[in-house]
Amino acid sequence: MVRITVRVNGKEYTREVVESRTLLHFLREDLSLTGTKEGCGAGECGACTVILDGQAVNSCLILAAETDGSTIETIEGEAKNGKLSRMQEAFHNHHAVQCGFCTPGMIMTIKDLLRRKPKPSRDEIIDGIEGNFCRCTGYEQIIEAVLDVTGQLGKKEGLRHVR
Amino acid sequence: MLPVNLEKRKDSGMFGDLRSGETRVIGKRTPRVDSIAKLTGEAIFVSDMAFAGMLFAQVKKSPHARARILRIDTRKAEALPGVRAILTGDELDYRVGLYMVDKYILAKGEVRHYGEAVAAVAADTTAIARQAVDLIHVEYEKLPPVLHPLDAIREDAPLVHPQLGNYDYIDTAFSPIPGTNICNHTKLRKGDIETAFKRSEWILEREYTNPSVQHVPMETHVAIVSWKHDDQVTIWSSAQSPFTLRNLFCMAFKLSHRKVRVIVPYVGGGFGGKAGIHIEPLVACLSRKAGGRPVKFTATREEEFSLLPCRSALTYRVKTGVSSDGKIIGQKMTMYWDSGAYADYAVNVTRASGYSAAGPYEIPNSWVDAYTIYTNKPFGTAYRGFGHVEFFWGIERHMDLVAHAIGMDSLDFRKKNALRPGSVTLTGEKIEEHTGNVLTCLKAAEKAVGYGRLTAGEKKREQRSGMKIGKAVVALHKAPAMPPFTATGVILKMNEDATVTANLSLTEIGQGTYTALAQIIAEHLRFPLHRIKISQETDTDRDPYDWQTVASKGLLLTGNAALLAAQDLLRKSYELASQILRAQPVDLDHDKDKVFILHNPEASVTFREMAVGYAFPDGRSIGGPLIGIGSYIAQGLTHLDKETGQGLPALDWTYGAHGIIVEVDEHTGEYNILKVASVFDVGKVINPDAVRGQAIGGMLQGLGTAICEGYIYDQEGHLLNPSFTDNKIPTARDLPLEVESMVVETPQLDGPYGARGVGEHSMIAVAAALGNAIQQACGAELTHMPIRFEDVWRSLGKKEPIDNWITKSPFGSCKSAPEIRKNRPVQ
Numbered sequence: 001m002v003r004i005t006v007r008v009n010g011k012e013y014t015r016e017v018v019e020s021r022t023l024l025h026f027l028r029e030d031l032s033l034t035g036t037k038e039g040c041g042a043g044e045c046g047a048c049t050v051i052l053d054g055q056a057v058n059s060c061l062i063l064a065a066e067t068d069g070s071t072i073e074t075i076e077g078e079a080k081n082g083k084l085s086r087m088q089e090a091f092h093n094h095h096a097v098q099c100g101f102c103t104p105g106m107i108m109t110i111k112d113l114l115r116r117k118p119k120p121s122r123d124e125i126i127d128g129i130e131g132n133f134c135r136c137t138g139y140e141q142i143i144e145a146v147l148d149v150t151g152q153l154g155k156k157e158g159l160r161h162v163r
Numbered sequence: 164m165l166p167v168n169l170e171k172r173k174d175s176g177m178f179g180d181l182r183s184g185e186t187r188v189i190g191k192r193t194p195r196v197d198s199i200a201k202l203t204g205e206a207i208f209v210s211d212m213a214f215a216g217m218l219f220a221q222v223k224k225s226p227h228a229r230a231r232i233l234r235i236d237t238r239k240a241e242a243l244p245g246v247r248a249i250l251t252g253d254e255l256d257y258r259v260g261l262y263m264v265d266k267y268i269l270a271k272g273e274v275r276h277y278g279e280a281v282a283a284v285a286a287d288t289t290a291i292a293r294q295a296v297d298l299i300h301v302e303y304e305k306l307p308p309v310l311h312p313l314d315a316i317r318e319d320a321p322l323v324h325p326q327l328g329n330y331d332y333i334d335t336a337f338s339p340i341p342g343t344n345i346c347n348h349t350k351l352r353k354g355d356i357e358t359a360f361k362r363s364e365w366i367l368e369r370e371y372t373n374p375s376v377q378h379v380p381m382e383t384h385v386a387i388v389s390w391k392h393d394d395q396v397t398i399w400s401s402a403q404s405p406f407t408l409r410n411l412f413c414m415a416f417k418l419s420h421r422k423v424r425v426i427v428p429y430v431g432g433g434f435g436g437k438a439g440i441h442i443e444p445l446v447a448c449l450s451r452k453a454g455g456r457p458v459k460f461t462a463t464r465e466e467e468f469s470l471l472p473c474r475s476a477l478t479y480r481v482k483t484g485v486s487s488d489g490k491i492i493g494q495k496m497t498m499y500w501d502s503g504a505y506a507d508y509a510v511n512v513t514r515a516s517g518y519s520a521a522g523p524y525e526i527p528n529s530w531v532d533a534y535t536i537y538t539n540k541p542f543g544t545a546y547r548g549f550g551h552v553e554f555f556w557g558i559e560r561h562m563d564l565v566a567h568a569i570g571m572d573s574l575d576f577r578k579k580n581a582l583r584p585g586s587v588t589l590t591g592e593k594i595e596e597h598t599g600n601v602l603t604c605l606k607a608a609e610k611a612v613g614y615g616r617l618t619a620g621e622k623k624r625e626q627r628s629g630m631k632i633g634k635a636v637v638a639l640h641k642a643p644a645m646p647p648f649t650a651t652g653v654i655l656k657m658n659e660d661a662t663v664t665a666n667l668s669l670t671e672i673g674q675g676t677y678t679a680l681a682q683i684i685a686e687h688l689r690f691p692l693h694r695i696k697i698s699q700e701t702d703t704d705r706d707p708y709d710w711q712t713v714a715s716k717g718l719l720l721t722g723n724a725a726l727l728a729a730q731d732l733l734r735k736s737y738e739l740a741s742q743i744l745r746a747q748p749v750d751l752d753h754d755k756d757k758v759f760i761l762h763n764p765e766a767s768v769t770f771r772e773m774a775v776g777y778a779f780p781d782g783r784s785i786g787g788p789l790i791g792i793g794s795y796i797a798q799g800l801t802h803l804d805k806e807t808g809q810g811l812p813a814l815d816w817t818y819g820a821h822g823i824i825v826e827v828d829e830h831t832g833e834y835n836i837l838k839v840a841s842v843f844d845v846g847k848v849i850n851p852d853a854v855r856g857q858a859i860g861g862m863l864q865g866l867g868t869a870i871c872e873g874y875i876y877d878q879e880g881h882l883l884n885p886s887f888t889d890n891k892i893p894t895a896r897d898l899p900l901e902v903e904s905m906v907v908e909t910p911q912l913d914g915p916y917g918a919r920g921v922g923e924h925s926m927i928a929v930a931a932a933l934g935n936a937i938q939q940a941c942g943a944e945l946t947h948m949p950i951r952f953e954d955v956w957r958s959l960g961k962k963e964p965i966d967n968w969i970t971k972s973p974f975g976s977c978k979s980a981p982e983i984r985k986n987r988p989v990q
């Protein structure tokens with residue numbers, strides 16, 4: 001067991017953890033922050049993405065014990081004072097959510113991307129979210145949500161009616 | 164019964180008004196009703212749930228594809244502190260099965276596939292349970308497995324289920340052949356096939372194959388079960404089908420339905436893999452053995468690939484006879500479906516694909532033999548498209564190959580043979596004007612990709628890249644595969660503030676039906692959308708019955724039940740208002756807030772005043788809570804004749820087409836998908852963004868199947884690639900450069916506001932479109948799916964295709980080429 005203190009979404013937590021506990025399980029089970037999801041537990045799907053000291057990481061690949069003194073951002077900190085963030089708002093408006101299981105990780109990845117690149121091109125968005133699997137949406141509406149939030153969407157084609 | 168006076172209002176037909184086109188909420192852009200909970204991380208999935216005293220389960224799995232279980236020693240595991248229950252097949256005598264009751268909860272005597280559960284543990288923590296599973300020692304006697312379905316139907320093949328003749332099964336739909344590995348034989352006979360072939364100018368016969376594929380919902384299967392005294396069982400599950408799960412559970416354990424309760428909260432994707440019944444019985448038995456403590460089992464990603472089911476592999480042989488003017492006059496279709504070790508949904512996939520096997524084309528003389536074949540592999544189940552993704556790879560490739568053989572343009576060939584009003588389907592159903600329009604879909608896709616020519620920009624691109632551009636257009640169709648008596652119910656409860664809460668048990672697994680249902684209810688009630696709530700969690704104790712959330716039937720069936728419930732709610736509101744206002748119901752009308760007398764609108768009563776009963780000024784009260792009830796059952800469907808396959812299986816046909824543009828490097832076989840344009844005849848768009856989400860999401864899932872996904876086994880039946888590293892699924896990089904979504908609206912006469920389902924269709928025939936366009940670009944003639952770069956390269960070099968799905972050494976990769984993607988097309 002080791003004792004760690006972390007700051008998650010602005011709140012400080014001190015806990016004893018077993019050395020082998022992943023950050024993902026620490027967040028979900030010890031802190032009951034279940035917004036972050038587990039899709040593979042092996043660093044392959046991105047569902048568990050959180051921001052650790054300013055960088056998006058797969059929390060299933062990080063040991064909680066390593067994060068002592070760190071600042072962590074998770075999906076639970078994204079909406080502030082009962083108001084969705086602009087990114088969440090855009091996901092909502094563009095149907096960038098279907099089952100929602102990839103969504104928390106996706107939002108955290110994009111948040112990190114936009115900090116590094118406030119106006120990513122379509123290709124940069126694609127490269128940015130490439131590590132986050134979404135089996136439902138086909139990514140297009142997610143990309144459009146990011147383009148919208150960064151003021152780059154232009155006129156959206158949408159669904160075309162034909163006769 | 165029609166609501167008292169509503170028949171005279173224009174938006175009031177049973178299925179909503181199909182003609183006026185004036186809707187307030189239907190067809191309008193509106194966000195999903197469930198996205199905020201999902202976006203904030205507040206949506207609770209079963210994987211997020213925990214209960215006091217909850218135990219954690221782990222499963223011991225077979226390392227062999229086929230083996231006799233000689234002995235299981237659990238003594239060491241039992242001695243481990245924190246272990247609360249251990250189970251082996253010896254002490255469980257329950258069989259489950261959706262259509263064919265052929266599967267023990269834990270393997271008994273013999274294991275039939277790699278990854279099958281042989282023992283299970285519930286313990287205080289996952290770590291202890293895992294340790295306990297490692298301490299369980301199983302002694303096996305390895306037996307030679309039968310892996311390929313074509314081997315499995317040979318006379319000397321070992322039998323996967325020697326007891327097949329003794330199993331219970333649904334005999335109105337299926338025909339097992341005891342003493343063989345064939346657990347179902349679906350037949351279809353229409354016209355006179357032999358004469359047709361004699362009359363044919365050309366005959367072409369080819370074979371097409373697909374490997375097994377994993378659904379990959381991002382949330383793996385998970386269940387929590389507590390089995391309390393007096394057999395009170397509560398199941399929280401990531402299931403798609405709470406009522407079918409309950410029914411099968413009760414049948415397996417011989418329990419009354421009132422004792423078993425299934426609760427389904429948010430579900431992280433299903434795609435068919437979470438339909439039916441899977442891990443719940445095992446988890447339930449662990450709970451019972453642990454004295455009723457809740458037990459949770461969460462499948463690992465690896466278990467998702469082999470403990471849980473996959474999509475069946477298919478070998479499809481098609482023989483087509485064509486007249487001198489390019490009409491198909493006869494077609495013989497033989498399907499060998501690889502069921503894996505258990506029948507589960509594969510028998511019904513076989514049946515459904517059997518009666519749709521020709522695609523949306525008229526074949527006057529047809530003959531189908533579709534076999535479901537047991538093998539020693541993880542078993543197949545429902546997967547988005549329900550067989551159609553697999554056999555459309557064959558049939559739509561075949562349409563191109565036949566067209567080439569007879570020297571006709573393949574799109575002209577399709578148009579010539581497409582179903583149109585007056586055509587008769589394989590099962591004898593006559594196509595009507597309102598069934599939907601394949602031709603319009605084909606033409607829209609043709610136009611969207613500029614089929615048949617290259618633009619100046621495309622020519623320039625070819626010169627620049629040295630690659631060849633190919634284009635293709637394919638057609639598709641699918642009807643829901645379901646029993647003729649498929650039914651559903653909706654209950655609408657008016658709340659004190661005149662908002663409405665809907666209870667129903669179609670589950671929301673990401674497909675967006677709850678949003679569409681809220682729109683349908685709001686439209687019909689004339690209420691603003693925000694006043695409608697669809698209760699997210701489904702609960703068999705509290706919600707009305709729904710068969711299953713499968714088959715793209717939810718919008719139509721539950722949509723109609725919702726319309727009926729809305730009508731019932733209005734009828735009851737009018738009845739109550741008529742007493743309050745002293746007017747006949749026929750003289751009343753309503754708006755979003757109140758019911759009023761039509762010719763004297765001043766005289767009114769609000770829904771708020773009536774919602775839970777109306778109180779007169781002196782305190783006397785009438786009415787009571789306003790509750791609308793709607794029940795709907797599929798109309799007019801029949802069983803199919805077992806010898807001829809004739810009958811009416813289709814609730815509705817959704818037609819569609821994909822157009823695709825691909826560029827291929829003729830030397831290396833590498834290719835890029837420049838554009839996919841998809842079009843579906845959805846009857847009526849309820850929510851444009853949701854339709855587009857289904858169209859694009861399904862298309863990319865279809866591309867996954869087309870470009871890289873598939874189970875690879877070694878020759879002993881071990882699954883070699885149960886992970887995302889070795890079994891890739893599409894990422895954002897695999898999105899085609901350009902994606903276009905279109906709809907045709909030929910109203911479905913018995914669909915809510917004319918709508919029909921489109922959840923699965925976007926995935927169908929995408930692979931064939933890709934294969935056809937690649938062939939058009941470079942001549943590679945592909946008949947195996949998926950299409951990896953080296954498969955194209957092999958085909959170009961006329962090297963034998965590698966069937967590496969049962970292999971000595973696996974090949975293959977799934978590669979994106981972002982550097983080419985950045986070179987955007989100039990059109």
Ligand code: FES
Nearest residue numbers: 041044045046060
């Ligand atoms: S759960 Fe961490 S990457 Fe999949």
Ligand code: FES
Nearest residue numbers: 098099134135136
């Ligand atoms: S919304 Fe279901 S996985 Fe992305």
